[in-house]
Amino acid sequence: MSQLIVSPSPHVHSKENTTRLMRDVIIALIPAVLVSIYFFGLNALHLVAVSVIACVAVEYLIQKFLLKGKSTIGDLSAIVTGVLLALNLPVSSPWWLILIGAVVAIGIAKMTFGGLGQNFFNPALVARVVLLVSFPVLMTSSAFQAPESGYLFGNAPEVISSLDATSGATPLAFVKEQLAKGETLSSLMQNPNLSYGQLLFARLGGSAGEVSAIALILGFIYLLIRRVIKPHISLSILITVALFTGILWGINPEKYTDPLFNLLGGGLLLGAFFMATDYVTSPMTTKGQIIFGVGIGVITVVIRYFGAYPEGVSFAILIMNATVPLLNKLKPNRFAKEAQKA
Amino acid sequence: MSNIIIFTIATLAILGLLLAIVLYIIAQKFKVEEDPRIDEVEAIMPGANCGGCGLAGCRAFAECAVKEGLSSIYCPVGGNDTMQKVAQTLGLTVEQKAPQVAVVRCSGTCDKRKKTSVYDGLATCSTIASLYGGDTDCSFGCLGRGDCEAVCQFDAIKVNPQTGIAEVDEEKCTACGACVKACPKLIIELRNKGPKGRRVYVACSNKDKGAVARKACLAACIGCSKCAKECAFEAITAENNLAYIDFNKCKMCRKCVIACPTGAIHETNMPPRPAPKPAAQPVAKPVAEEKVNMLNN
Amino acid sequence: MRTFKLGGVHPADKKISKDAKIEKLPIPEVVYISMGQHLGAPAEPCVAVGDKVKVGTLIANAAGFVSAPVHSSVSGTVKQITAIKDLAGKPSKTVVIEVEGDEWEESIDRSSDIVREIKLGQKEIVERIKCCGVVGLGGATFPTNIKLSPPPTAKPTCVIINGAECEPYLTSDYRVMMEYGEQVLIGGEILMKALGVDKCYVGIEENKPEAISHLKELASKNHPRIEIVKLKKKYPQGGEKQLIDAVIKKRVPSGGLPVDTGAVVQNVGTAFAVYEAVQKNKPLFEGVLTVTGDCSNAQRNFFHRVGTPLSFIAKYCGGIPAEAAKIVSGGPMMGKAVVNMEAPTLKGSSSILYLTKKQTLRHQESNCIRCSKCVSACPMGLEPYLLNKLGRVGMMDELEAHYVYDCIECGCCQFTCPAYIPLLDTIRQSKAAVMKIMRARPKK
Structure with a gap:
């Protein structure tokens, strides 16, 4: 031995x-x-x-x-x-x-x-x-x-003719631009490229990761099953966005886009599932994680509705990243308080 | 054009003046009266803030010196020179103290003390010490994970990866005592540096019975008391199977070094021995010389 | 199904030895009975070299309030009273007895009849338990009689018998429940009488369905006041604080006693020892020990006489397997690594567990990725990652402010850490340092 x-x-x-x-x-x-x-x-x-x-x-x-x-x-x-x-x-x-x-x-x-x-x-x-x-x-x-050059391999993408309506802009940018021009939402939402089905399965504008909500949700479920992440951050972001946009949409449906559109459009799902849940830059305690998520949700909606950019998820996550050291001051729930000394 | 320049300068000047007044008022209001001698003493201190004097740092030492005198405190880092200067500044007198140095009382190098288990936890001596005897059969010796090295502010004590034992660089050691406190096995001792750095000490802390100690480590003190019998100055006591040399009584005749059967007594910075007398043990001598060379290197 | 609320982890079950009946281990030629069998002050020997002792003879008296007497586990002659290295290689005072035959003290009832009727009164029970040297066998070996004499301010309301056995591999409690279930339940009745309460729970994890149904059957027959509680499988369910939280939904306050919640927790093995002490007048000198491990040559459960060298048991079970890289006394989560196999068993020894190099060798530590898994896993609601960081730079005030003294050293944080950081190693050291400072502080 x-x-x-x-x-x-x-x-x-x-x-x-x-x-x-x-x-x-x-x-x-x-x-x-x-x-x-x-x-x-x-x-x-x-x-x-x-x-x-x-x-x-x-x-x-x-x-x-x-x-x-x-x-x-x-x-x-x-x-x-x-x-x-x-x-x-x-x-x-x-x-x-x-x-x-x-x-x-x-x-x-x-x-x-x-x-x-x-x-x-x-x-x-x-x-x-x-x-x-x-x-x-x-x-x-x-x-x-796409520019003609700039590819190491493969050709520059060809324009898919059926999608000229949005002229390739992301749905959020398109809506924001049109609203600024004085269009009403009810007329804009007639556009087939802005249908929920499109958004859910394959939307061909925007970043590579924003294409399909379903694919992102699949990945999220996998992470949850494997216990890689806990759902607190993602869900608190989504719920906050849904609630906040829901309230404003309820007040003025012509000016503000509806909650489902906000959840599926843009990079919200990618951000909520994969970027905000990044271990290193998210808080350690459940309490902190929920505040973190709510913060991201609120900032995202504020930027989307009132800011200069059509999309605000990235900025919202980065701003909340900066608050993480502060959120980490929150202690987790303790097993029990100090004994009362008689 | 010139108007703009004049206004700019005027604005800045007025702002500067106002702020200066505010600063002055605040400085006066919150002024702390302090004995100016504290600053003077602090300037003399080495500024290592090591805590070797037992106080929080050099500033604390200075405050204590001004308030309570020098009878109960001593700065081991600055030594007698610094203490003398402080005493002069404060108009006090101070006793000379013999300079000291940290000594590691273990000589169980890897070849002399076989490893008997593999330690796989956090590599600090304190963790090992609280868990078990150590990864050798000697439960008293150096664990070699460098808790002393971590606390030393003077880069003076290092674990030698070859021997697995902490070694003191006596040039750098200030005898602040940080390592003495950090060592969970209590094997580091502050000893008088000795004239020209000459010292004789028992480099072992094993209190096991002779046979057990010897089995664990070839260089262990087996408590045979040969050294104590050899010593003409009653400097050596052997208790609990372990010899100890009182540095105040030791006259550095080095007879004990020769007498020790396991080579557990070390000598440092000693001149080479005179030609061997016929009576001296022929076997023990080369061991001792080898040690001198090793320690001088 | 009940369980504790905060944290916890799910290590692989590995109850390989669960179907091995408890056998009697042969008696070795020499036993080494340590005086440090329990938490607190080591016992003081009351025999001299050359004395003849019988099985069950008192050989050492309790030396202090938190201490317990020690009895001989064999009959023979006291050969030596000396310091012997324990399983961690640290010397501990030990009475060495050379075995001659197997002659028991006459006062011990050696029949196998089950004695149901509890004749002794409340005070006598506690006194008997104290004299018989019964200590907690769940790991901490805390003297049982102290737990049964709570301070006058505390009002005990129930006894909880801990049959969770949440540590992987260990099966000694399970075997005791299966083979000596009735005795354990009578032990529960005795504990209830000693405390003057009339409710007793037995908490068992769901991975032991046979034990649950067996004890439920026994309880419904003879013990209407004893309730068998099925618990979810989660480590550290068997921790005293966690078990109380799981069974009666009350939390032991920080720095308080478990009895502040009204519950007194005793391990299954302890309940069995209490039964034997009170009904059979048998002092605690025998325990149940599991020999197991994936690479072990045998999967067995034994009654061992306290003081049997571990190497004797290992040899009896076919020797130490060649693949064994680490030998653990106790469970893999909280047990102690053995360095000296010549060391004797103690009252609280529950296993010899062989682990292979692959199972146990730690991996190179890497950067903390702040995954917060340690925070989620901590059953005490601490922040292990932070305590580790503070501990490494020795920030004692901050460590105290983050309740490092609450740590129960269950190892969940280190078990779950994906960066292989030795969290518990540092936290344990910091906790000891902080507790030392706190104790030195003058009380208000």
């Missing part, structure tokens, strides 16, 4: 580890990626592949040459960031745009703070917002106004 191992208890560990959790997130994102590839073909594949490879490469290089530490790409978190970044970009993004996104996400938002677990803001969202502010035209154009 060799020497015995000695350690303090516990002597066993659950099967869970960081890599396994990250792998589960990747699996949960597969339906969304597949739907995107189904509709956009090689272009979507191009987007996801470039994004993932760029993110992993940036992390590897920074770890090796700047931080001079052990390689951390084995924990798969860079791949998760890569996929999430891809799903947050329009399919028409040229390769250099994705690359800038990867450098911002991994290089600035994640590794600057010390790598996995240390960052304050969701890396993919920081990249999305930086790109949105820096390249507004590229970022808000749809798949169908």
Whole structure:
């Protein structure tokens, strides 16, 4: 017999580890990626592949040459960031745009703070917002106004003729633009591309990850079953958005879009299921998580209804990310209070 | 154009004046009267804020020195020089103290003390000590996980990965005593540095019976008392199967070093021995010399 | 189905040895009876070298309030009273007895008849339990008589017998319930009488359906005041505070006693020992021990005489398996790693568990990903990730402000941590340091 191992208890560990959790997130994102590839073909594949490879490469290089530490790409978190970044970009993004996104996400938002677990803001969202502010035209154009060049492989996407009505803009942007022009909602909602069925299964405007609500919901259910995340954050966001928009819609249905449209349109589901639930940048306690979710919901609706941008999920999540250290001051429910000393 | 410049300058000037007045009033209002000598003493202190004196830091030391004098406090880091200067500043006198150094009382290197289990928990000595005897059969010796290294502010004590034992760099050690408190096995001791750094000490803390100690570690003190018998100055006591040399009585004749059958008594910075007398034990001598070389390296 | 509300984890069950009947382990040639059998002050030997002792002879008196007497588990001659290394390699005062035959004290009733009628009065029961050296056999080995004499301010309302056995692998309590169920329930009746209460619950986890139905049947026949409570399978259900929360929905206040809720918790094994002490006048010198593990050569349950060397038991069960990398005394979540197999068993020894390297070797720690799984898992509502961080930099005030002293060291946080951070290792150290500071503080 060799020497015995000695350690303090516990002597066993659950099967869970960081890599396994990250792998589960990747699996949960597969339906969304597949739907995107189904509709956009090689272009979507191009987007996801470039994004993932760029993110992993940036992390590897920074770890090796700047931080001079052990390689951390084995924990798969860079791949998760890569996929999430891809799903947050329009399919028409040229390769250099994705690359800038990867450098911002991994290089600035994640590794600057010390790598996995240390960052304050969701890396993919920081990249999305930086790109949105820096390249507004590229970022808000749809798949169908792609530049002729800018692809490493595959052709620039062809315009699908049946979808000219929305001219490729995202539903939220389209509605906001038309409302600003003085159109009424009741006439706008006649547009077949804004039907709930379209929104639920395949909406062809916007970022790659916003295409199908069903695919995102599938991924979310997988994460819940595998106990990777708890539903508190996502549900509190969705409920808040539904309630808030419901109230305003009830007051003036001609000016404010209805709750279901708000839930399904835009990046709300992607944000609520995959971005806000990011472990690192969300609060630790249930109480904190619910406040976090409510905050995201309120800010999203405020930006959508009253702000300059048609979509506010990214900003809402980033703003609430900044409050996480404060929300972490909330203690979890204690088992019992101090004994009363007689 | 010139108007704008004049107004800008005037605005800034008035703002500056107002703020200066506010600051002055606040500074006067919240002024804390303090003995100016505290600042003077603090300036003399080494500024390590190590807590070696038993107070919270150099400022606390200075306050204590001004209020209560120097009879009960001593700054081991600054040593006699600093204490002398402080005493001069305050118009007091201070006793000279022999400079001290931390000494690790364990010589159970990896080759002398076999590992008998694999420790797989948090790598701190305190965790191991609260869990079990240690990963060797000696439950008194150095655990080598560096709790002392972690608390040392002077980079003076380090666990040597070759030997698995903490080693003190006597040039850097200020005898602040942080490691003495941190060591869960209580094997680190502050001893007088000795003239020219010459010291003789028992490098073992094992209180097990001789046979048990020897089985666990080849370099263990087995409590045979040979050293105590050899000592002409009654500096060595052997209690609980462990010898201890009183540094105040030791005259550094080094007879005990030769007498020790396991080489548990170490000597440092000693000049080479004179040619062996015929009576001296021929076997023990090379061991001792080897040790001198090892410690000098 | 009842369970405790906060936190908890679900380690794999692994009750491999559950169908092995309890056998009598042979008596070794020499036994080593440690004086530190229990929580509190070690007992003081009252025999001298050369004395003849019988099975059940008192060999050491309780040395203090929180302490318990120790009895000989064999008959023979006292050979030595010396320090022997315990299973952690730390020396502990031990009476070494050379075995000669198996002669019992006459006062012990060795018949197998079940004695139902409780003749002793309330005070006598507590006194008998104290004299027989009965201690809690659920792990902490707290002297039972102290629990049965609550402070005058506390008003006990019920007894809870802990049959949760929530630790993976362990089956000794299960076997006792299956084979000595009636005795356990009579033990419950005795405990009720000792405390002057008339309600008793037996909490059993759902993964032991046979034990639940067996005890339910026995209880319905003879013990109408005893209720069998089925509990959800969740670790650490067998923790005293968690069990009280699960069974009677009351929470033990922080720093308070369990009896503040009205409940007095005793383990199944303890209830059995209480029965034997009170009805059979048999001191506690025998316990039930499981030998198990995925790589173990045998899956068995034994009655062992206290003081039997672990190596003797291991040898009897076909030796230590070659794949065994760690040997644990107790369950895998809270048990102690054994470093010295020559160490003797104690009253509270519940298992010899062999774990393979793959099962037990810890993985390289990586960055905390702030997944909050430790916070969700903590049954005391603490924030282990934060306590770990504060503990590593020694921020004692902050640790106290985050209730580190509430930690029950169940290991849920470390078990569940996906980054393999040794959370409990640091928290345990910080807790000890903070408790030391708190105790040193002058009381208001």
